[in-house]
Amino acid sequence: MAIVWKDFVTEFKTRELFSAMFIFALLVILIFIFSVNLSIVKASEVGPGILWVAFLFSGTLGLNRSFVLEKENGCLMGLILAPADRTTIYFGKLISNFVFLTAMELFILPLFMVFFNIDLLEHLLPLLLVIFLGTLGFCTLGTLLSSLSSNLKTREIMLPILLYPLLVPIVIGVVRMTGQILAGEPLSGMMNWIGLTASFDVIYIGVSIMTIDHILEE
Amino acid sequence: MIDIPKPDPSHFAIVVRQLCKEFGGLKAVDGISFDLKRGEFLSVFGPNGAGKTTLIKVLTGLTRPSSGIAKVAGYQVEDGMSEMRRQIGVISHSPALYADLTPMENLVFFGKMYGLDHPQDSALAVLEDVGLAIRRNDQVRTFSRGMLQRLSIARAILHNPSILFLDEPFTGLDIHASNVLKEHLQTLHDNKRTILMTTHDISCGLEMCDKVALQVMGKFAFFKDIKDVDKENFEALYFDAVRNNQFTMDIRPN
Numbered sequence: 001m002a003i004v005w006k007d008f009v010t011e012f013k014t015r016e017l018f019s020a021m022f023i024f025a026l027l028v029i030l031i032f033i034f035s036v037n038l039s040i041v042k043a044s045e046v047g048p049g050i051l052w053v054a055f056l057f058s059g060t061l062g063l064n065r066s067f068v069l070e071k072e073n074g075c076l077m078g079l080i081l082a083p084a085d086r087t088t089i090y091f092g093k094l095i096s097n098f099v100f101l102t103a104m105e106l107f108i109l110p111l112f113m114v115f116f117n118i119d120l121l122e123h124l125l126p127l128l129l130v131i132f133l134g135t136l137g138f139c140t141l142g143t144l145l146s147s148l149s150s151n152l153k154t155r156e157i158m159l160p161i162l163l164y165p166l167l168v169p170i171v172i173g174v175v176r177m178t179g180q181i182l183a184g185e186p187l188s189g190m191m192n193w194i195g196l197t198a199s200f201d202v203i204y205i206g207v208s209i210m211t212i213d214h215i216l217e218e
Numbered sequence: 219m220i221d222i223p224k225p226d227p228s229h230f231a232i233v234v235r236q237l238c239k240e241f242g243g244l245k246a247v248d249g250i251s252f253d254l255k256r257g258e259f260l261s262v263f264g265p266n267g268a269g270k271t272t273l274i275k276v277l278t279g280l281t282r283p284s285s286g287i288a289k290v291a292g293y294q295v296e297d298g299m300s301e302m303r304r305q306i307g308v309i310s311h312s313p314a315l316y317a318d319l320t321p322m323e324n325l326v327f328f329g330k331m332y333g334l335d336h337p338q339d340s341a342l343a344v345l346e347d348v349g350l351a352i353r354r355n356d357q358v359r360t361f362s363r364g365m366l367q368r369l370s371i372a373r374a375i376l377h378n379p380s381i382l383f384l385d386e387p388f389t390g391l392d393i394h395a396s397n398v399l400k401e402h403l404q405t406l407h408d409n410k411r412t413i414l415m416t417t418h419d420i421s422c423g424l425e426m427c428d429k430v431a432l433q434v435m436g437k438f439a440f441f442k443d444i445k446d447v448d449k450e451n452f453e454a455l456y457f458d459a460v461r462n463n464q465f466t467m468d469i470r471p472n
Contacts, residue, residue, distance in 0.1 A: 002330035010318050074312030078373065080280060081314075082331035083303040217281060 003092025017062050021104045025058035033115050043116040048178035051112055052171060056138060059101045060160055063142040066097055067150035080216055090143060090212040098139040105131055118182060126187045133197045134174035140204040141166055148215050173197035231256045231381050231412035237286035239276050246272035248436030257410040261423035264433035265460040270416035274383045278308050291381055307374030309384045313366045314373060317359040321350055321369050324358060325376055332377040344372040348402060364395025371402055382406060384415040388422060420456060424449055434459045
């Protein structure tokens, strides 16, 4: 929890991560609003894709920044030298990334509701569950790959190239579920998608635990 | 088969036998062997690219050795990492401090990472030791290089380690900051901490140490007690090594 505390104190002082992610997500939604004719297509059909593109793209900004902060001044070396297990460092960063991204998503949701004229309050609980599953999968894999790409000169380019192909199963799952929720379908009708997304979340956590030791080695 | 004597673990802080670290065929550390007793101060000199930083990285567990054995504080480096890390402090080129946090916040954070019972008290105590208590609530971003290096020492000794690794700690310091750092290192040495320091500063390195090593192309080409070292002759050896990145003078590895 020390890493989470440190990330929160840093973010509270700088407000770099949250503001960058929020503004970027807002801009993505605004661009789509002007490029999609909502009198022809249903908001519930295009909305889920736009919402998740905004979440994932802005989340990638946050992930890139997250490990760059650790690399500045050799702080990551200081962390690795501590007697704590390296998976502890990974989970600390994962929790921080998850909380920051979820907070940003909760701020974006009301704006999305207004821009697309969709009543999300009716389906809030199932939607929050889907957002939880999607964000967890994204942060699990994203934290692992950002720790890997932070050692590269081309880290801003490499992270999305590595991350997005591996995220495909989760993205398909959460976009489909969000669409079904906005169309008023009950959660019980999408158990396969929930199972698929949750399975990938678990797989990514397992892979991260197995590989983080080697990734964090200099 | 590497011959490993069985040193008294309470006597030796660092035991290294035939240590090698290769990067794609390039031997950054090439068959180094030495012992360092508890409380001793070893200065390692050598030209850029001689493998001094890699040696420290291997001994601190930041990177795995390709072959050979290293025991630090009685723990074999690859096996007892967690226990070994409680016994060591590292000061590197970079301060390993978060620029947006204050010294107090930085040290409390690292104190928690080391599992200290009272990280606030420990942080304040080491800040007083390095003379930065008065600046404890300023952002680290505003600190000079000399202050950063002192704060770096505070971070390294926060958990009261018995062994310190210093990688070129005098780099980028002005004369005053350099003298202040030297005083701090002398105090740490007087307090019976084992110190392994890599440096290019010959006068500082020779003045403080008990043992001297010269690393060239990954090997220890020279390893002696300071009392057996002719300082002028050593300077000539060092400059020869820096100029040619190899030995042309007639010396034999110890």
